[in-house]
Amino acid sequence: MKILFIVLGINFLLDWYVFNGLKTLVAGWKSSRLRRIVLWGYLVVSVGVAILFATGVGSYRTARGMTPYHEWVLSLFLVFFITKVFFVVVLFLGDVGRLVYGIGRRISGGRAESFVPGRRRFISQAATLVAAVPFTGFLYAMLKGKYDYRVHRETLYFDDLPEAFDGFTITQLSDIHSGSFDNTAAVQRGIDLAKEQNSDLFVFTGDLVNNAAWEIEPYLSRFGSLKAPYGQFSILGNHDYGDYIEWESEQEKADNLERLKVHHKTMGYRLLLDENVVLEKGGQKIALIGVQNWGKGFIQIGDLDKALQGVDKDTFKICLSHDPTHWEEKIRWHPSNIHLTLAGHTHGAQFGVETDKVRWSPVEYRYLDWAGLANEKNRFLYVNRGFGFLAFSGRLGIWPEVTVITLKKMSGKRVSEKYNPFSGNI
Secondary structure (H helix, E strand, C coil): CHHHHHHHHHHHHHHHHHHHHHHHHHCCCCCHHHHHHHHHHHHHHHHHHHHHHHHHHCCCCCCCCCCHHHHHHHHHHHHHHHHHHHHHHHHHHHHHHHHHHHHHHHHCCCCHHHCCCCCCHHHHHHHHHHHHHHHHHHHHHHHCHHHCCEEEEEEEEECCCCHHHCCEEEEEECCCCHHHCCCHHHHHHHHHHHHCCCCCEEEEECCCCCCCHHHHHHHHHHHHCCCCCCCEEEECCHHHHCCCCCCCCHHHHHHHHHHHHHHHHHCCCEECCCEEEEEEECCEEEEEEECCCECCCCCECCCHHHHCCCCCCCCCEEEECCCHHHHHHCHHHCCCCCCEEEECCCHHHHECEECCCCEECHHHHCCCCCCEEEEECCEEEEECCCCCCCCCCCCECCCCEEEEEEEEECECCECEEECCHHHCCC
16 A cells, blocks of 8 residues: 555646646647646546545555556556656756756856746646556557467577477467456457467466456357367466465465366366376377476476476477476476477566667576577577457557477578568568
8 A cells, every 4th residue: 555655646747747748748739628628627537536446546455456457547547647757857957957057147147036937838738748658558559469479480499309399389378367358259369270280289377367267268269269189288377276365265266276277178178287297199109298387486396307307308398387497497307308498477577679780588587588489508498478458458569479480400500590470471
């Protein structure tokens, strides 16, 4: 509650500053009615969003958790808050310039009444134009970006890949977060995109729901339509255990997890709980390993050694582990060579920049490997950017992802080929 009051206090200070900047902007308008509409309209909308945010924060920690309504309220508040910050920064710089100018005039003998000249209209116009950039960007993220699915392709080369698996393809989804969806038709487009890849194997790497098993129920048949010749396999993510909402009892929480496990089976997914399966092709084998969640700063119940039981040390291995910090802390240093780990969890913060030359997201200050491919002495990690979204009901720059990985027998010194998702060729 203290943090909430601090945030709301800062928000209302920003409102005061913005309101005064808008007064300067509209001062020269001929229509007094239009001036009142702009000024009071701004206050009504901004204060209304703040009230919705304040009431929503106190209501989401229930058995239903954070619903699409809560996420929309939070997202609208963030959009207005960030927009106001941009507006105020420009206005503040203009006011500093006014103050410096006034001091200079005073020193040079100017009249006292001109110590701080009035705010110029073009500063408010500039502030409005600058603030319009994040406002429109985040609105796009909420209305379109969160369902703008992209295919990312990687071709990985290994010298010890069984020849029968040369060209073997894997489609990966992660972080569906079905409790956040608010557009079934858009979700289906993403599922269809995954189906179109026609991969040999389908894997899902955790966070099927935000918290409660019922969240995936409207989508069971849709995600259950994802099939592959060598099967569909899944693991649990930190949100699947229901740790972020209130339950009436520990038994109710445990029952929710068991219900979620049944949903995996209903969809045709083999849920791997610290265990492994053998995939056979042309008389040769690889091992698929699935661990429960293990994350730095999150739940740590995954048991890699248990999951590896019965797997020969020389077997080619693919590991499903939700949190990339598991690979960073444990898997890449493990005595048993795990050739490829598939993870998710970070969402790429659902915000950032990814081009051929620039790659940035605020999540990089929390995670060493937050999206795409990492390599430690030919032990690979691939971090999926997530299919769904959570908390912020949008994505900007870091778009929802369908991953397709092709395994190839080593040829020369080449270890990987990367597909560029920004070329427009999906």
